[in-house]
Amino acid sequence: MSRGEELVRWLEKELGGNFISAEATIPGRLFIDLKREALSAAAAGLMNRGARYQVGVGYDARKSGQGFGLVHTFAFDKDSLLVALRTFAPGDDPEFDSLTPLIPGAGWSEREYQDLLGLKFRDHPNPRRLVLSDDWPEGIYPLRREVPHDLMPPAAEEVAFRLDEAPPGTSIVPFGPFHASLHEPAHFSVYVDGEDIKGCEYRGFMTHRGIEKLAQTELTYNDVPFVAERICGICGSVHSVNYAQAVEAAAGLRIPRRAEFIRMVALELERLHSHLLWLGVAGHLIGFDTVFMQAWRIREKIMWLAERLTGNRKTYGMVIIGGVRRDINQDRSEDIRAVLKEVEREMLALEKAILKDRTIHRRTRGVGYLSREEAVKWNLIGPVARARGVDIDARRDHPYAAYDEVQFEVPLADSGDVWGTLVVRVKEVYEAIKIINQCLDKLEKLPKNQPLAVDLEGPIPSGRQGLSLVEAPRGEAVHYVLTGEDNRPERWRVRAPTYPNLQAVPSMLLNNKLADFPIIVGSIDPCISCTDRVLVVERSSGKAKLLSRQELENLSRGKRSKK
Amino acid sequence: MWLWNKIKQLAISFRAGVVTLRYPFEPRPAPEGFRGQPVWDHTKCIGCAGCASHCPARTIFLRDICQEVRILLYDSSRCTYCGRCADLCPEKAITMSDKFELATDNRQDITQSLELFMMTCQRCGRCYDLEIKNYIDRLSSLGYRYDSLEARKVIRRSTADFSPEELEKTVTYERPGRLEK
Known part of the structure; x- marks a missing residue:
């Protein structure tokens, strides 16, 4: 049974x-x-x-x-x-x-x-x-x-x-809503006793722009992948693939094999550049700018590769419901292999040069410690959980696309701190390269000139549920779709990986030094926009009003109602 | 150990050298297949509104200003360059160009608008595209109108909008692509 x-x-x-x-x-x-x-x-x-x-x-x-x-x-x-x-x-x-x-x-x-x-x-x-x-x-x-x-x-x-009162004997240090160490608006009110953090309260969702509401009222099924892609500036494909999978599951649609592998290549390219980006940001946050410069230099090769493959550096626009839009042919596949070889060589050199560096060890070991039990209790996911010995990875546990056909390992660490996260992420870079190479092998063997997307045979019946997981670079992203009428979802829910991880940040901060605050928050790679699910809502009236400086000042200083 | 690591890092940095590009002083062409600013070819566009109804950013607008003229307006300020319009265009009238240096202080620089001459179906009253082969239909593009419903099959009459210049311009009108073969 x-x-x-x-x-x-x-x-x-x-x-x-x-x-x-x-x-x-x-x-x-x-x-x-x-x-x-x-x-x-x-x-x-x-x-x-x-x-x-x-x-x-x-x-x-x-x-x-x-x-x-x-x-x-x-x-x-x-x-x-x-x-x-x-x-x-x-x-x-x-x-x-x-x-x-x-x-x-x-x-x-x-x-x-x-x-x-x-x-x-x-x-x-x-x-x-x-x-x-x-x-x-x-x-x-x-x-x-x-x-x-x-x-x-x-x-x-x-x-x-x-906000809560600070516990007795502590004072409040506000981080945010805009702060140099946070790349997106979020407010942390940190309670400190001297240099030690004794607690923290979070107030976020400042970039909430109602993307789910928009999908339910304005967009149609095949518009949403392009909007979903813009939920996040780093893991865009994750959201569009995830949404498409949820709708396909609800509609009972089987997509072409070739499209599944192409989706995987896009997802893993995204993982590669995201991990390198994070490595750079982490280096920057602990004041180790050599890492920042070199990791981002290596990353740039992947960005250019993505531009050649998909037509854009970041928002790939590859996914539609039922398949993908662009093929990866022989030339492109050789291009990918050449770039990956180069990236792997450079990454190995960088890893050897920095992973034994005392600067990194002193700033990350024992910082942001959370035990395995706590990590399970808070439902942590992604590299943050794997650094705490929690062995979960949606690619292996709930295989989607064609992940059941490729071999890869899930790196684990048990130190439970920022150092563990760093090690896990660096190791995952090599796993991602391995996966892309296997995908390319399989793509070369698959028949060519087949359609890359299948069409729906009729309208999707309303009231069907679809649930999909994609392992984003930061952890699993969950999309839930309830199909509706008028060619649009009745309900579409996005749960980005930062959503659970950010809830555990107060526990991670406890009893650390205030100076380690940026790297602890940075270690979960917080994507505030993902969590808040961002999109500009604008009525398609075709009219736009430019605000004068005076009006802008009134908007920001005066109350809206007094205008 | 510490010193050895620093030497390795120095070696990496020196080997990489200066990677900053001389852009914008040296041009950096976009690769093939880049999704830059979409460009409409007005000679191919048939005004079917496929792009406008599928644009995820809802940034392509279509308006019929009168029975014969349909305006297609592309407002680039909100475009996300997804290229969905180019995919869906049945006439391949839209190409994603390699233009990406689109910053401007004048909105008009990046706005494209097309005036499309449409025919009116005499049965349902909706617009359709100018068909080169149908000479009776072409007459209406030159300003001729039916003068009575009973006689509409043959008799046409010049109206006040008739302009000889327009006739001059459109008499040699040919839709590219359709006539190539």
């Missing part, structure tokens, strides 16, 4: 009448419907059986008379199984049991839906605002169906986010 069947049987027995249905859409996915009374019991049962919490997805299903839907997804990494528990609450009483006391990593997801959908969570330990800005008026929930995507309500007056 497989793990999925066992779980369904157990849930049926345990929950009795509260269990509604279970559906296994494709291998490795299990979608379960429950009554909301049974949610916390079912979640606790899954956690006791070794599940890893991923993300919560809330959506407005009042149009179909179901009220508000809430989906919690869990991963069984050993069994290659993803489980989604879905419950509904009536529209006039949107209250659910909070899972946060049981699973701390669920805290943000629940706060998000409290802000965006007006759901209530019983016994949430920290039910404060997360996503919406402080001056967003109470009672307007942007993700609800009746709220237009370009609504700009007048700002609420006399409101401010109340």
Whole structure:
């Protein structure tokens, strides 16, 4: 009996009448419907059986008379199984049991839906605002169906986010919202006793621009990959591939083999440049600029390669639903091999020169320590988790595209600190090179001149669920798609890898020196934009207004309502 | 050990030398297949609106200013250069050029607009493209109108918009690509 069947049987027995249905859409996915009374019991049962919490997805299903839907997804990494528990609450009483006391990593997801959908969570330990800005008026929930995507309500007056009081004996050092060591806006209020960090509070989501709302109201299925790609400036392909996979899973579409390998090449190229970028940034943050300069010099070769392959350095634009847009032919494949050979040689030289350097050891060893148990408790993912001995990698555990056909290793470290993260990331560079070379071998053997994308045979039926994982350079990214009408998804949820990792940063900072703050936050490679899910929302009126300097000043200094 | 590492790092840095390009003092051409600014070929465009309805950034607009003239406006300020329009164009009228130095203080520099001469279907009243082979249809591009519904099949009459200059310009009109073979 497989793990999925066992779980369904157990849930049926345990929950009795509260269990509604279970559906296994494709291998490795299990979608379960429950009554909301049974949610916390079912979640606790899954956690006791070794599940890893991923993300919560809330959506407005009042149009179909179901009220508000809430989906919690869990991963069984050993069994290659993803489980989604879905419950509904009536529209006039949107209250659910909070899972946060049981699973701390669920805290943000629940706060998000409290802000965006007006759901209530019983016994949430920290039910404060997360996503919406402080001056967003109470009672307007942007993700609800009746709220237009370009609504700009007048700002609420006399409101401010109340940060916690500093613990006695400590003082507050603010980092952000804009700070030289943070590359994107985020606010950390760090409590220090002398030089030692005694705690920290995070207030982020300052770049939230409502990309999910946009997909649900304005875009169509095949527009979203290009918009998804712009969620992140580093791992764009991860999001477009992930979205396309989720839709393909929901629509039951099988994409051409060749397209799967081309997607893998794009993903691994992205991993290569992302790891080199991070290595450079980490070097820069600890004041070791030789690493910064040399890592970025090596990275530039990959950027140029990507430009030749896809037409752009960063936003590859390779993915559409059903396949890819550009082929990798023999010439390009030789080009890739030549560049990778060069990168590998340069990387080995750089590694030998820096990994034994005392500067790096002194600044990273023992810094940002988190034990394996803590890492599991906070559902850490990616290199941050692997540096703490947690052996997870979506490419191996939940193989997508054609990852089950290539051989690679998942590097691990057990030091639990920034040093471990660095080692893991450097080793992953060589694994990525290995994977790309294997993909190219396979591509050369596959028949050429085949179509690179398959067409949908009809409209995608509404109400189907799709769940997809992609191992981004920073950890796994999760996309959940619920298909809808009018050729667009009813709900599309993006969970970037920084989302869980950032929640554990306060624990990582504890009892470290203040001077190590930048490298600890930098060690998770925080992608604030991914986490906030960014996109400029602009109505396609064709009109744009240029602001004069005076108007800009009024906007930034005066209140909007006084204008 | 420390000194040895520093020597190695020095060696790497020296071997790499100066990698900074002399751009913009020396031009740096974009590689083949680069997705730069899209360029419309007005002689090929048939005004089907495929690009406008598929643009993920919604930056291509189509408006019918009157029954015969359709305006296609491309506002580059919000373009993400994904190249979806060029992929979908049935007439291959859009090419992703290699132009990427697009910074400007005048919006008009990067805006493209096409005035497309459209025919009106006498049955459904919607626009369609000028067909070179149909000479009766070509008459309407020169300003002729039906004078009565009953007689619309044959009789046409010059209207007030008739201009001899326009006739001069369009009488030799040929749609490239269609006539090549």
